[in-house]
Amino acid sequence: MLTTLLHQGLPQMAQGLLVTVGMGLQASIVGIVIGVLVGVGLLYLPAYVGWIFRVYVDVVRGLPPLVLIFSAYYLIPVSGINVSAFYSGVIALAFFSGAHFAEVVRGGIDSIPQTQTQAAKAIGLRFWPLMRWILLPQAVRRMVPPAINATVEVIKGTSLVSLIGVVELVLATQQFTGSTFIVIPAYGLAAIMYFAVNFSISRLGGVFEKRYAYLQY
């Protein structure tokens, strides 16, 4: 049984893990880009445009990611665009995490005292340099812990794309158990794999926090 798990299950599940990590990273990266733009928009755009971002964030945060995944999988083809199941998943999860990252970014920037903005304005700094050099570097330290949470949620969320037929870690494990009936050890292995990935991400967060620890007030 152990040899079957190691020789057949492990490679099969490792394939799935690669899909999981690949999808999670791509969705998170796009999500972070969305999050920065939307988060800054929430703070600084006049209300008559800003409300669109507010609606996006509130609606998406209120929906289960599975609904977003099905929506992306079934609705995008309706509009005539062909997307693979894998990229339906990436799009849905990017959209999902974008809303969460947006709140992280908004909260992080908002926690920096107004006086920093005033000081930067007083030396004649424009808006994006103010963001890039003054506000974001200070906000990043406060954004790291919640951003790590959001990223880990994305990794875990990828398990749902098994339902639209993407062979990621969960579906790969299912396929293996379906043909070999080695159930508990296989899912145990899958759990260890998920844990390893998410724990590494948390550690990475710790490194970032140390990197910005010199920031004191």
Add this chain to the structure above:
Amino acid sequence: MPVEPEPLLIAKDVRKRFGKLEVLKGVSMEVAEGEVVGIIGPSGSGKSTFLKCIDFIEEYDGGEIRLGEEVIGYDLANGRRTRLREAKIVRQRVEIGMVFQSFNLFPHFTVGQNIVFGLRKVRGKGRKEAEEAARTWLSRVGLSEKWDAFPYQLSGGQQQRVAIARAVALEPRVMLFDEVTSALDPEIVGEVLAVMGDLASSGMTMIVVSHEMLFIKEVADRVVFMDEGVIVEEGEPSELLSHPESERMKAFLKRFKGIFL
């Protein structure tokens, strides 16, 4: 008699409201090149808001503020009031230096970086030139040895001196000081005032909002008393501080009894 030169800064009937509260009810003031004007008054009188309007950190709703030829923040052509484009406003702000009560150094930059940053990003100077200028100003405020320190490692007085160096290094045409010693321990106030006195005697045009009456009396060419959003009185410092005419200013100066009155 010599011809009076055109004032560097002119504020005409400046008005500003926060919601229902009218904070500035028509403030007019002229500041000549090289002049040092002190603004005094009780808290809530609009002094700080007025300074922030000059640097356009706060928008103002009425009147105009003019630095040299240009109106700050707005285009007032044809009787209409349009906000200038961001790029233009930013360019105007560079000409106006401002120092705050709470120092507001950038905590993630070293002292050197705090000064160099604006010189490079805003004035577009090269690294070497910017660092040279920054070091010159840092030694002028007596803190050369703090180049690599972070703001949190400095005392309040030292931070404020760095903040002054950061602002002055950009070579603004006018410097605004917004209660810069109010957050400092009494024994530290002197070192900051000394730096400001040094600037004043070097010919810098300055508007100083302060409760340091002795400093204003000594350094300012003119003192302005504000209360409830208007200028109540103004005049030559030692004259006005010892013989205020308005009841409001008399009441305000009461706690300095024995010093001026």
